Amino acid sequence: MTTFTDTITAELQVLSQEEKRRILPRFFKTGKGEYGEDDKFLGVVVPNVRAVARKHKEASLDEVRDLMSSAWHEVRLCALLIMVERCKRADNTTRKAFFDLYLSLTERINNWDLVDLSCRFIVGEYLLDKPRDILYRLADSPLLWDNRIAIVSTYAFIRLNQLDDTFALATQMIAHPHDLMHKAIGWMLREAGKRDEPRLHEYILHHRREMSRTMLRYAVEKFSPQIRAQLMARS
Numbered sequence: 001m002t003t004f005t006d007t008i009t010a011e012l013q014v015l016s017q018e019e020k021r022r023i024l025p026r027f028f029k030t031g032k033g034e035y036g037e038d039d040k041f042l043g044v045v046v047p048n049v050r051a052v053a054r055k056h057k058e059a060s061l062d063e064v065r066d067l068m069s070s071a072w073h074e075v076r077l078c079a080l081l082i083m084v085e086r087c088k089r090a091d092n093t094t095r096k097a098f099f100d101l102y103l104s105l106t107e108r109i110n111n112w113d114l115v116d117l118s119c120r121f122i123v124g125e126y127l128l129d130k131p132r133d134i135l136y137r138l139a140d141s142p143l144l145w146d147n148r149i150a151i152v153s154t155y156a157f158i159r160l161n162q163l164d165d166t167f168a169l170a171t172q173m174i175a176h177p178h179d180l181m182h183k184a185i186g187w188m189l190r191e192a193g194k195r196d197e198p199r200l201h202e203y204i205l206h207h208r209r210e211m212s213r214t215m216l217r218y219a220v221e222k223f224s225p226q227i228r229a230q231l232m233a234r235s
Helices: 004-014 018-027 046-055 063-069 073-090 092-104 112-116 119-124 135-139 144-152 164-174 179-195 197-207 213-219 227-233
Strands: none
Touching: 004 046, 004 063, 004 073, 018 073, 046 073, 063 073, 063 092, 073 092, 073 119, 073 227, 092 119, 112 144, 119 144, 135 144, 135 164, 144 164, 144 179, 164 179, 179 197, 179 213, 197 213, 197 227, 213 227
């Protein structure tokens, strides 16, 4: 009997590119001890995964859950993109069901692209009119991907000029040991700064000695060259 996961996997395999199959494991750091250790890639680019997801956007919660158990990175990405499609037009009950499913599977959302392409829509936008305590719990989690979900989800708030959670979560995680988080925190601070440049400037002045060079470099990217140089100097 052919399962839904079998169908999705077969459709993605048809779209596989040999060059991408060779390159993607290196790009997503799947080597021993790296953050994507042992992940498997079919070699399918994101636009093609997205097309398959849209074709199957009526998939059920159980079908999506089964997809998330796949060993293939692109199958899990397809599951997440189906969830995004469902959440864009669902009622609150359905959105809550996918929100809960998403947060129960964060160990399977185990690379930065999987997080970044999904959490704003499934987590951030669900929480727009709700308490956001869950993000602070995710920020304290020992799992790197929970931490990244916490900060990147705030992009949904930033788009509506709600900046407090981005700055608060950045402060909570400012000493995070992983470079992937330094980039994500710096990225979200930069986006917040596009809406309120003086606030970002003041934040960096106050915290720059605690920020890694990577985090600081991302955060100051949109300032003028002169101000960037001043802030990067940390003096």
